Amino acid sequence: MSFDLVFFGGTGDLTWRKLMPALFQAWRHGKLPAQGRILAVARDERSDASYRQWLKDKLTSGDDLAKRPTEDEFERFAALVHYLRMDLSQPGDYAVLRQWLQTRQADTVVMYLATSPHLFPVICEQLGAAGLNHPAVRVVLEKPLGHDLASAQAINRAVGAVFSERQALRIDHYLGKPSVQNLMALRFGNVLFEPLWRRESIANIQITLAESLGVGTRGDFYDRTGALRDMVQNHALQLLTMVAMEPPSSADADAIRDEKLKVLRSLKPFDAASVARDVVRGQYRAGTVGGMSVPGYLDEAKVPAGSHTETFVALRCEVQNWRWAGVPFYLRTGKRLAHRHAEIVVNFRPTPHSIFPGTQPPNQLVIKLQPDDGLQLHLLAAKGALGPDLAGDHQAEHLSPVSLDLDFDKAFPTDRVGAYERMLLDALAGRLNLFVRSDEQEQAWRWVEPILEAWRHDGSGLKTYSAGTWGPAAASALVARDGFAWAEES
Template sequence: MSFDLVFFGGTGDLTWRKLMPALFQAFRHGKLPAGGRILAVARDEQSDEKYRAWLKERFQDVEGAKRPSDEEFARFAELVHYLRMDLSQPADYAKLKTWLQARNADTAVLYLATSPHLFPQICEQLGAAGLNAPHIRVVLEKPLGHDLASAQEINRVVRSVFSETQAFRIDHYLGKPSVQNLMALRFGNVLFEPLWRRESIANIQITLAEGIGVGTRGDFYNRTGALRDMIQNHALQLLTMVAMEPPSSHDADAIRDEKLKVLKSLKPFTEESVARDVVRGQYRAGTAGGHSVPGYQQEQKVPAGSTCETFVALRTEIQNWRWAGVPFYLRTGKRLAARDAQIVVNFRPTPHNIFPGVSQPNKLVIKLQPEDGLELHLLAAKGTGQQEMLAPVSLDLDFDKAFAENRVGAYERLLLDAIAGRLNLFVRSDEQEQAWRWVEPILQAWAKDTTGPRPYAAGTWGPAAASALVARDGFAWSEEQ
């Protein structure tokens, strides 16, 4: 299958840090379909050769084992081309159309790795140029909008040019191996499904923690914040994967229908419940990795007195028969104690404990980063006779070791799916808008709240109020258990 893959924003950070390295890995693994061309689009005046040299220099920042040798890069670079475009000029879209029509590939994927505010303009220009034929797909990076109204407007314009089956709204967390294995764990095995409900599960925690600060992205982050950057998309998508009902098939819409039902079943927020069940924080100076680090307001391009949140923890419930009464805790933040993304399913304790000693309940930990894997925490007998007691043990599945020969990174998987036209791991417009609809009362309540975010020291797990949020129900975050 021949394909053309076009990156709008071809000199941007996302393209050279994530997308091009992911494509190279697919090329190295022999997974990239033959007959492909990769086109980078940007405003700079460059030739193919200059762009390839620029990209090769950037590839030196790729982590060791994933860095190409000179010979590997030379072979990969033969696929890479460059086109200067001003995204506001119709004549430049005509140039793109000419480039694409030079050989009429089976599939053309147009990846919008630009600022989301440019999405409507780009899509309208693509439509005007006739670059929306059935074999053309458009990939939209998050965040799609900054609130429900802007998300709806982006989707309105996209739908006016492309059909829903041509629109691939990407969330790279859905491409992570652990998330895929969550589907396999639940719907490919008989073991857990009878337990995956309120009668057996006490609470579920989703943590997306980053050890780094905002770095040089202070201006972008200050307009976005942790709620928009992580909760509205990544965290809610993970929640839907954990909580959805078994789909009728592995078809994309069957899966996305079930995810949408979860989003519609989330308990709505009110101004009162936001005050009670949502904690926002902002990091101050502290220590990370043994070094002193500045607070958020001392970072580059962050305005003095900013009330932007760098941490969010919240409690919610899903109002249906499977999950009624089970609290779901979501947490994300910058400059936390560790880089750690995981889903923790805490099971209920045994109804009657006959063993002395440790009696902590079982839990399942789905690790997303820095490693991908599963840990099942159980109790086993230790000692003999009168001294026999229970002690914690764990069954640990490391996906990096178990599937070393077939490991595929998140962006690599999603790019290959976009080329192949597989929508299973992409977000449908109604899902995305429902997620905005759910978080919007939080944004509205914060807009009225003059107290601002709670401070927390860099290198900790956030404000103390986040621990109190969980403790109120008699539970604790996973690192406190």
């Protein structure tokens, strides 16, 4: 299969930090289809040669030495890479793009919009006017898609006027993580867990997306966005749907996305009272991370003085259906937390009657998303060493926690692909399973909007937390109110 992959925003952070490294790894792994061309589009005046040199400097300075290209590898990969200067508001520049694409007839053309979302409508409109929306073309839309429901709907209308729903791929790279794919395999490829995957066996589910970094140089962008829009509306809710969805009828993309949409529509809606009770928002102040002092959010570059933008969100929600009625789902995300990790923790109910002495922790399934991918199942086992009971007249067996630990890097050492690598390959192949449909995206916005509205009318609820901690104390209290604790506090 021949392909042309066009990156709008070809000199932007996302392109050189994530997309080009992922493409290089796909090429290195022999997974890129044959006869491919990669075109970077931006406003700078560059030649193919100067862009390739710029890209080489970026790829060879990465922190992961194993992912850096050798001189020979880069030369061969760079032969696929080209550059085109474009002003995205000028129709004539799209005609030049069309001429470049028409120098051959690729089987597939993917337009990746790695730009600010406010440019999505004009890019799609101009692509349509230039005739670059024919059936072989797909467009990939990078998050965030909109600032609220109205802006998301406006973008979807603009995209939908030019491209069909099957041509428009809304990317959420968390869905490309191997652990998320193995969550599907765990539930729907094995008989073991499905009978237990319901309210009778599960006490609560926790989803944590924690970052130890601050906002860095992105203070102006982040202050307009905040943690709720940046992480909860998309990543966290998509993970929730994967955990809570009913078994789809097939592995077809729409069969899966139909079930995810049902979960989003089943989420208990918020109002002002439940936002005050069940949502915690915080902002980091100065503290210590990894043994180093770090500034507070208000002292970061490009952050306005007195900003009330949240860098932390924890919330309690419920899925109102027969499978999950009464089971709390706790979502949590934040900047400058104690560690960088993302995980889903399924806490099972305790045994109804214990015949063993002492207090035993309930079983727990941990789906680790980053920095390591894997599954851990926490069980109880007998040590095999007996001790006298309180009466001293017979022996009593004591149980100890043990875990079954699956590290995907060790289990599949030669078949691993990163999240963006997987998503780019799926976009080229037209596999839609991991991309978000417009009705899913809009329903997620519809659910978070009451939280945003409540915050607009009440600026008094912002809690502070020291960098290097797990967020405001109110987040622990939120879970403790139900008699539970966050995984690291258990």
